[in-house]
Amino acid sequence: MFDEKTIRFYEREAKRYAAATAEQSMNEQIDRFTKFLPGNALIVDLGCGGGRDLANFSRRGFNAVGLDAAFELAKIASATSGCPVVVGDLLQMPFAKGSFDAVWASASLLHIQRNEIDHALDLINDILVAGGLFFCSMKVGRGELRTDDSRFFTYFMPSEWNERLACTGFELIESQADGLIGSEAGDRWMNTIARTVR
16 A cells, blocks of 8 residues: 555645645656547646646547546646546556556656555556556666655666566667656655556
8 A cells, every 4th residue: 555654745745745746747758658648638737736737638639537546636637637546555456457558657657655566567568458558767776765844755777767668578779877756855766657568
């Protein structure tokens, strides 16, 4: 199950978090991701937060659905984007096999414990169609950490993350380091785009 203390943080700070992340553009990453997709693709945003990226997908003409573990963030995301948003857990996803053409997971899987990452990636592979596209952003580093604000984070080195993708049925298309939002000073990020192989 997704970390309860992390969910409580996002419930409590939903408005402030949604406002802060709304200012951070993901256009470059979304451009890189959507160039691989047909115009009628169905995208699920896992850990959609305040709905910033859902709204971006919708403006571009894609069909998009959000999922977030925090009820308050899900409400904001739905209102912001006009897209359907489901309250749910990344480790117990409420979607059928092969439901989506693409999965977008921006700064969400980093809240999952290391020993559950492969399970989460298996679930993502399962809800994608054959050849489905998967974007993920993670913090670069080693180990796990609970921050002062009570959130839980898991860190990966790029080579280790790419290995996890390969072991769970994904083929890496591209990888980019230090290319994401600079929310906390000193954080290094990596973005990966992969495709299911089965």
